[in-house]
Amino acid sequence: QKEVEQNSGPLSVPEGAIASLNCTYSDRGSQSFFWYRQYSGKSPELIMFIYSNGDKEDGRFTAQLNKASQYVSLLIRDSQPSDSATYLCAVNEDSNYQLIWGAGTKLIIKP
Amino acid sequence: DTGVSQNPRHKITKRGQNVTFRCDPISEHNRLYWYRQTLGQGPEFLTYFQNEAQLEKSRLLSDRFSAERPKGSFSTLEIQRTEQGDSAMYLCASSSNYRTSRADTQYFGPGTRLTVL
Numbered sequence: 001q002k003e004v005e006q007n008s009g010p011l012s013v014p015e016g017a018i019a020s021l022n023c024t025y026s027d028r029g030s031q032s033f034f035w036y037r038q039y040s041g042k043s044p045e046l047i048m049f050i051y052s053n054g055d056k057e058d059g060r061f062t063a064q065l066n067k068a069s070q071y072v073s074l075l076i077r078d079s080q081p082s083d084s085a086t087y088l089c090a091v092n093e094d095s096n097y098q099l100i101w102g103a104g105t106k107l108i109i110k111p
Numbered sequence: 112d113t114g115v116s117q118n119p120r121h122k123i124t125k126r127g128q129n130v131t132f133r134c135d136p137i138s139e140h141n142r143l144y145w146y147r148q149t150l151g152q153g154p155e156f157l158t159y160f161q162n163e164a165q166l167e168k169s170r171l172l173s174d175r176f177s178a179e180r181p182k183g184s185f186s187t188l189e190i191q192r193t194e195q196g197d198s199a200m201y202l203c204a205s206s207s208n209y210r211t212s213r214a215d216t217q218y219f220g221p222g223t224r225l226t227v228l
Contacts, residue, residue: 008151036218043202043219044154088153097208098167099202099217101153 002027006089008104015111019076021103023089025072030091030100033065033072038086038104047074047087078108113137117203122128123226124193131189132223136205143186144217145178146202154202160186195226200224 003026013019014080023036050056050063050072054097062075072091076083084105117134119179120212124130136143146154162183175193180186190197200222206215220226 009131046216049216098156103153
């Protein structure tokens with residue numbers, strides 16, 4: 001059974017601080033990793049994806065991947081109240097179209 | 112590029128009725144996915160199309176659920192004899208694998224929220 005685990009939260013972070021969201025996965029064959037943001041009552045919105053070990057930066061967001069530890073994280077710098085949402089982690093194998101989803105971490109940015 | 116669209120956005124129905132949802136993917140995307148999501152959970156995979164071919168259907172999916180993508184463009188998801196447990200957000204996503212052999216990125220529509228009374 002392939003699984004993706006996330007702490008459900010809520011994770012509370014002061015405005016302007018760094019928010020760190022974590023995700024672990026069970027399938028060592030996983031090759032592609034995605035972070036989605038979902039506001040309450042809305043659909044998931046892609047933030048970024050990462051394929052290679054290390055860091056990938058996009059604006060205030062940095063994804064970090066460690067395949068040896070089967071761990072992927074998302075850092076949000078200079079957190080804003082508008083970042084308050086549920087963050088979903090999804091993974092899959094290159095040969096498999098199907099994404100395996102975590103249940104998401106609820107992030108609250110306090111002004 | 113207008114993104115993925117879904118209709119209707121909300122549907123309220125009585126138990127036992129049939130409902131049909133429509134998804135229009137991003138125009139150049141050949142892959143289309145249906146998911147179901149309930150509160151506090153990640154999206155649950157229902158089915159997948161590549162062009163007009165339905166290549167995978169979740170084993171957890173009841174026979175009451177059926178999906179089509181007749182011309183490889185829009186797709187419909189039908190639920191027959193709805194039950195209260197079918198109440199959820201139904202999400203459609205599309206992607207394209209034309210440019211890369213890696214897992215392609217899925218883009219979601221706004222979803223259809225189904226309430227079964």
